[in-house]
Amino acid sequence: MRWLRFTTVNRTAYGILEDKQITEVTGDPFNGYQKTARIHALASVKIEVPVMPRTFYCAGLNYVSHVAVMAAHGVGKANIPTQPDIAYRGPSALIAHNETIVIPRDATERVQYEGELVVVIGKKVKSLSEADALSCVLGCTMGNDVSERTWQISDRTHWRAKNSDTFNPMGPWIETDVKLDAMETIVRLNGTEKTRVKTNDMLFGIARFISTMSRYMTRHPTDVIWMGTDGVPRNLKDGDVVEAEITGIGTLSNPIAKAV
Amino acid sequence: MRWLRFTTVNRTAYGILEDKQITEVTGDPFNGYQKTARIHALASVKIEVPVMPRTFYCAGLNYVSHVAVMAAHGVGKANIPTQPDIAYRGPSALIAHNETIVIPRDATERVQYEGELVVVIGKKVKSLSEADALSCVLGCTMGNDVSERTWQISDRTHWRAKNSDTFNPMGPWIETDVKLDAMETIVRLNGTEKTRVKTNDMLFGIARFISTMSRYMTRHPTDVIWMGTDGVPRNLKDGDVVEAEITGIGTLSNPIAKAV
Numbered sequence: 001m002r003w004l005r006f007t008t009v010n011r012t013a014y015g016i017l018e019d020k021q022i023t024e025v026t027g028d029p030f031n032g033y034q035k036t037a038r039i040h041a042l043a044s045v046k047i048e049v050p051v052m053p054r055t056f057y058c059a060g061l062n063y064v065s066h067v068a069v070m071a072a073h074g075v076g077k078a079n080i081p082t083q084p085d086i087a088y089r090g091p092s093a094l095i096a097h098n099e100t101i102v103i104p105r106d107a108t109e110r111v112q113y114e115g116e117l118v119v120v121i122g123k124k125v126k127s128l129s130e131a132d133a134l135s136c137v138l139g140c141t142m143g144n145d146v147s148e149r150t151w152q153i154s155d156r157t158h159w160r161a162k163n164s165d166t167f168n169p170m171g172p173w174i175e176t177d178v179k180l181d182a183m184e185t186i187v188r189l190n191g192t193e194k195t196r197v198k199t200n201d202m203l204f205g206i207a208r209f210i211s212t213m214s215r216y217m218t219r220h221p222t223d224v225i226w227m228g229t230d231g232v233p234r235n236l237k238d239g240d241v242v243e244a245e246i247t248g249i250g251t252l253s254n255p256i257a258k259a260v
Numbered sequence: 261m262r263w264l265r266f267t268t269v270n271r272t273a274y275g276i277l278e279d280k281q282i283t284e285v286t287g288d289p290f291n292g293y294q295k296t297a298r299i300h301a302l303a304s305v306k307i308e309v310p311v312m313p314r315t316f317y318c319a320g321l322n323y324v325s326h327v328a329v330m331a332a333h334g335v336g337k338a339n340i341p342t343q344p345d346i347a348y349r350g351p352s353a354l355i356a357h358n359e360t361i362v363i364p365r366d367a368t369e370r371v372q373y374e375g376e377l378v379v380v381i382g383k384k385v386k387s388l389s390e391a392d393a394l395s396c397v398l399g400c401t402m403g404n405d406v407s408e409r410t411w412q413i414s415d416r417t418h419w420r421a422k423n424s425d426t427f428n429p430m431g432p433w434i435e436t437d438v439k440l441d442a443m444e445t446i447v448r449l450n451g452t453e454k455t456r457v458k459t460n461d462m463l464f465g466i467a468r469f470i471s472t473m474s475r476y477m478t479r480h481p482t483d484v485i486w487m488g489t490d491g492v493p494r495n496l497k498d499g500d501v502v503e504a505e506i507t508g509i510g511t512l513s514n515p516i517a518k519a520v
Contacts, residue, residue, distance in 0.1 A: 055350030055351060055352055088349050090315030090483075091315060156341055159348075159473070159477070160475075163348075165478055213419065215420075217352050
């Protein structure tokens with residue numbers, strides 16, 4: 001099932017997407033819903049960020065080859081994490097599918113995409129075993145963790161490097177039926193494929209992260225966990241279009257503009 | 261003016277606190293409110309976390325002597341930050357005044373308080389000058405950034421060291437009329453004063469942080485910024501009571517229990 005959050009003329013609502021048609025619901029996938037008789041063509045609505053998260057978690061370094069690539073470019077060290085230590089973000093940089101990533105005026109040319117899987121939590125839980133961990137997951141969507149590498153190196157935290165307004169595209173929808181081991185993450189820049197990796201080739205998998213976190217921290221509906229990126233990211237510049245696809249979910253596409 | 265969020269028998273609401281009496285309002289201080297005729301005695305209500313933040317920011321190392329003290333105890337390095345780089349948290353560990361801080365079963369004895377000033381944002385703004393930065397502030401409250409020091413050293417992030425459930429007491433209310441330069445931050449453990457410092461003796465002040473952040477990131481109503489701690493924190497143990505006071509705001513008090 002695909003959950004889409006969308007805006008029509010006078011309201012924002014959740015809907016269930018099938019064959020490019022949206023069945024609008026009342027309520028939401030987290031607290032309960034009822035289907036309505038209102039049907040919309042996908043092409044006729046504005047797609048919104050699929051969930052405004054209560055807590056925005058990010059796994060960070062979670063693909064071995066990406067850690068090495070970043071270290072080779074002077075971003076961090078080539079130390080492979082030994083345990084799944086989660087990190088935090090805020091929702092202020094989230095934008096939807098098709099919305100514009102705006103590069104700040106004083107950013108360098110090293111603004112890069114990072115296509116990644118996003119896990120959406122659907123239930124309030126604590127202390128889950130690894131075997132039970134996925135029971136709290138509503139589904140998955142995609143994120144593009146846009147990163148300004150010079151700030152990532154110069155600053156003590158990732159505040160502007162990874163959280164400048166518009167730097168966190170997320171969407172286009174939440175897919176509840178995911179087959180992790182079959183998935184590939186693909187990134188295209190202006191239509192040309194730049195990255196193709198196995199999505200589940202993670203250092204620490206979804207179940208391991210959720211189980212570990214849940215020993216100390218209650219998971220809440222609408223929490224999201226960005227699972228990290230793989231591959232060699234490229235620079236984005238004014239006029240580009242970046243697409244992150246995960247097979248079985250969909251494609252998150254965003255144009256790039258440099259602030260003037 | 262003091263904004264209190266509280267629960268009576270059948271609802272949670274905001275109210276204005278004067279002389280231990282609460283005038284209940286409809287709405288909230290962020291989106292507009294109207295006073296009602298309902299008056300409650302402060303002692304008759306349950307005090308709630310004064311705001312559930314959209315984004316939970318923390319300044320981290322923002323008092324010079326605290327950086328040195330932590331480094332001397334093996335927590336971080338004695339490097340004084342050269343610019344105001346903000347960090348992030350999630351709201352899952354927030355608890356209210358008088359609620360219990362629960363020390364996880366596998367924590368060491370090095371679970372410590374950190375009393376600090378919390379700034380509450382009241383308006384949506386971007387690109388504020390330092391001179392105008394405080395115009396977006398609704399008021400201030402207090403936080404106790406409870407920290408497990410062995411995890412703070414061993415882990416790549418502060419996830420369980422500073423975000424285990426109940427590790428972020430915040431409250432008891434939001435004071436809108438703050439005289440920063442006159443304020444002292446005081447921490448008492450079981451009634452005995454352990455820390456007394458000037459609240460505004462920060463490396464980077466509130467206006468500097470907000471102005472710098474707002475160059476890249478839109479500030480939103482309900483965002484909170486925890487401004488960092490000073491002094492030498494002490495260990496907390498089962499049965500203790502920790503009080504953080506900031507003169508001119510009030511006292512945030514929490515009992516401690518070890519999970520069994």
